[in-house]
Amino acid sequence: MREELQALSADHLNRHLIPTADAHRPVLHRKGKRLVNFSSNNYLGLAGHPRMIQAMREAAEKGSGAGSSRLIIGHSEEAEALEQELAAFKGTESAVLFPNGYMANAGLLSSFLKPSDAVFSDQWNHASIVDGIRMSKARKYIYRHLDPDYLESLLKTADQQGAGRKLIVTDTVFSMDGDVAPLRDLVELKKRYDAALVVDDAHGGGVFGDEGKGMAHELGVDREIDLYMGTFSKAFGVYGAYVAGKRDWIRYLINKCRPFIYTTALPPVIIAGIRASLRLVRDADRLRRELRQKSGWFRRQLTGLGLDVAGSATQIIPVVVGENEQALLFSHRLQEQGVLSVAIRPPTVPAGTARLRFSLMANHREEDLRQAIEAIKLCCFA
Numbered sequence: 001m002r003e004e005l006q007a008l009s010a011d012h013l014n015r016h017l018i019p020t021a022d023a024h025r026p027v028l029h030r031k032g033k034r035l036v037n038f039s040s041n042n043y044l045g046l047a048g049h050p051r052m053i054q055a056m057r058e059a060a061e062k063g064s065g066a067g068s069s070r071l072i073i074g075h076s077e078e079a080e081a082l083e084q085e086l087a088a089f090k091g092t093e094s095a096v097l098f099p100n101g102y103m104a105n106a107g108l109l110s111s112f113l114k115p116s117d118a119v120f121s122d123q124w125n126h127a128s129i130v131d132g133i134r135m136s137k138a139r140k141y142i143y144r145h146l147d148p149d150y151l152e153s154l155l156k157t158a159d160q161q162g163a164g165r166k167l168i169v170t171d172t173v174f175s176m177d178g179d180v181a182p183l184r185d186l187v188e189l190k191k192r193y194d195a196a197l198v199v200d201d202a203h204g205g206g207v208f209g210d211e212g213k214g215m216a217h218e219l220g221v222d223r224e225i226d227l228y229m230g231t232f233s234k235a236f237g238v239y240g241a242y243v244a245g246k247r248d249w250i251r252y253l254i255n256k257c258r259p260f261i262y263t264t265a266l267p268p269v270i271i272a273g274i275r276a277s278l279r280l281v282r283d284a285d286r287l288r289r290e291l292r293q294k295s296g297w298f299r300r301q302l303t304g305l306g307l308d309v310a311g312s313a314t315q316i317i318p319v320v321v322g323e324n325e326q327a328l329l330f331s332h333r334l335q336e337q338g339v340l341s342v343a344i345r346p347p348t349v350p351a352g353t354a355r356l357r358f359s360l361m362a363n364h365r366e367e368d369l370r371q372a373i374e375a376i377k378l379c380c381f382a
Contacts, residue, residue: 012324013345024048024237026364028340035340036368038358043207043315044280044287045363047237052276059272066265071254078271085278086242089213090228095244096253097271099263101202101231102128104241107259108198108227109169110135111252118163120154122146122170124177126200127348129169139163145174148185155193166195172215173203176349176357178312180204183216187224196226206235207291207315211282236281238273240266284362291315291362294369298360301373305380310355318344318355319376327354330379337375 008014022028024047028037046052059078067073079097086095098104109132113119117138121129124145133140141158143151151168158166168190170181183199190197201214209217214230216222227245232238243253253260295315302309308320319341321327327343334341334356341356349355358372 038341041234043235055272055276056269059268062268070265090244092244093247094250098241101241103259106132107257111257113138116164118158120168169198172201177310178314178316198227202231205230206281236277287362315360317358320355324354333379339375
């Protein structure tokens with residue numbers, strides 16, 4: 001293990017845990033230093049909202065933990081109400097809660113897919129999707145990023161090879177590039193080749209679509225999605241995840257999904273926080289508008305400097321640097337200027353594409369954004 005750690009250090013791939021205060025806020029504090037925060041996924045700035053905190057305080061009186069798996073102990077009326085609210089929010093027949101997005105993706109893919117099935121995954125899908133596919137042992141077809149023509153060629157190949165059920169899975173908003181899946185094209189392909197379509201809307205939920213319903217609703221294809229996975233740890237500002245879809249599909253998950261069956265249910269305080277957050281998100285049109293305006297301005301400033309933002313079209317805006325050492329140095333120099341944007345390196349991104357990831361929040365002030373741009377100018381061109 002020491003040799004492997006030394007090799008990571010030599011390749012500038014070693015990671016460290018750093019105590020940080022106010023990590024969900026636009027300005028955080030680390031080792032006594034004030035830093036403008038561009039590394040949080042708290043996109044709408046709702047984490048810490050007074051209404052959520054109050055709801056969680058009240059729920060704490062009901063106990064600090066759920067006590068057991070839901071299939072053993074049951075679940076609270078609040079948990080059942082939340083799942084009904086989520087199904088109504090997404091426009092599906094049913095929904096089920098998970099502790100986090102990783103478990104939801106790994107669980108749904110390993111449950112629905114069998115070795116005789118074929119799964120088609122965008123090459124830059126989240127690690128939880130990659131691992132869920134591995135666990136399923138289904139036949140894996142990886143298509144080039146955002147390339148529906150290449151996906152169609154793989155669908156044809158799978159048919160020729162006698163694949164059983166076919167499932168296409170994609171992030172909606174890609175977490176390290178900030179670009180958007182071609183959902184309309186994927187819907188057409190799923191229909192043409194009799195496949196199912198599963199989307200991970202972790203970074204689109206709350207931010208896009210009417211009432212923050214997500215990217216599929218933004219693009220008008222929400223009724224064509226077979227299963228949604230979404231999280232509450234980003235724009236919703238809490239914790240946890242859900243899967244939403246047809247009633248029989250959700251019943252199947254409850255009976256077959258090991259990460260659901262063998263995991264203690266979410267505690268009452270989290271359930272209460274999510275319910276409060278869902279109400280806030282649905283009424284957050286002003287925050288979504290401000291986030292979009294600020295993200296657009298910030299992206300235009302970066303592209304005006306000639307920097308590579310990797311096709312970003314959302315609140316996630318990378319600056320691709322290239323080598324790991326360069327990205328770490330860039331991040332360190334920005335911190336010296338009072339700006340935190342963490343270096344993202346392999347295996348999270350492909351080798352040779354290390355980057356800084358700027359994640360914007362609706363409650364970033366104009367002076368925060370201008371400070372970041374001036375710091376970037378100084379670090380890149382001084």
